[in-house]
Amino acid sequence: MRASRLVSLLMLLQARQPRTADELAAELEVSPRTVYRDIEALSAAGIPVYGESGHDGGYRLVDGYRTQLTGLTRQEAEALFLAGLPAAASGLGLGPVAANTARKLLAALPAELRTHADRVRERFHLDAASWYHGPEATPQLPTVSDAVWQQRRVRIRYQRWAAPHEASRTVEPHGVVLKAGQWYLVARRSGEFRTYRVARIVEAVLLDEPFERAESFELGRYWSDYLEDFDARRHRGEAVLRLSPEGVRLLPQLAEPAIARAAASGVVEADGWTRVVVPIEQPEQAVHDLLRLGPLAEVVAPQELRDRLAEALTSMLRRYAEVSG
Missing domain, CATH: 2.30.30 (SH3 type barrels.)
Known part of the structure; x- marks a missing residue:
């Protein structure tokens, strides 16, 4: 455990310096006293680390000292390739660079770890885009x-x-x-x-x-x-709804998380429907959001929102009646 922490301490010093004992302790989730002991251990092992006092002081490595990336565990090698975001790298203009970096890292791994990294890439894929929406054009x-x-x-x-x-x-x-x-x-x-x-x-x-x-x-x-x-800021009001049992079940799929979370504390009434209080935006936006629930929900309050929803449904019914006629 300590050996792993010493490697982490060395990597932290290589990434940015100077680092105070308090900063290193917070990163490693240990006490400053433990950091002092670990610094002594690194120095005893021949690592050229030294401390500077003063406002801008802290622990440093001798200029130009670097260690090679060694000692990766199987889990670390797997996590390394799970961290890749090909689409994100491409959006930032770094797609070829990211791919080349992955190839170099893969080639540098021992054969056993290379096999495990390949297994991760074959079995896990991250798609950060939302459903039903194509990627936005972001030329800038x-x-x-x-x-x-x-x-x-x-x-x-x-x-x-x-x-x-x-x-x-x-x-x-x-x-x-x-x-x-x-x-x-x-x-x-x-x-x-x-x-x-x-x-x-x-x-x-x-x-x-x-x-x-x-x-x-x-x-x-x-x-x-x-x-x-x-x-x-956007949830400026509240609405009281009654949800059917099916509405309660489908709410997480039909409404945003803030509404689904609020509905979790609803009260089941005698007819089996659940009365809930949910956050809403402006009435115009709330009408569009609540129409998704269709007959699975009834707006009880505020009256303005109930009236607007009734107007929207009446207009829809009139439109369909005209088409049928």
């Missing part, structure tokens, strides 16, 4: 990703829902996210982080203007907070 994605890698500002021309429908912005790109087959740019503008759908960027110009990344920024944490805030 390579430029945007270049700006992220190079830490340079980029000027974008962006299509918005609100007026004015097209706006120009100069932003500091901190990362890109692939969500259900759609790419998003996370960038800082005027000191605040914002999210832009890459498919709506109609022009992107990479500027010769470097910027300093926000030290505290973590892309994964930002995205998680963004999704939570997004749901809170």
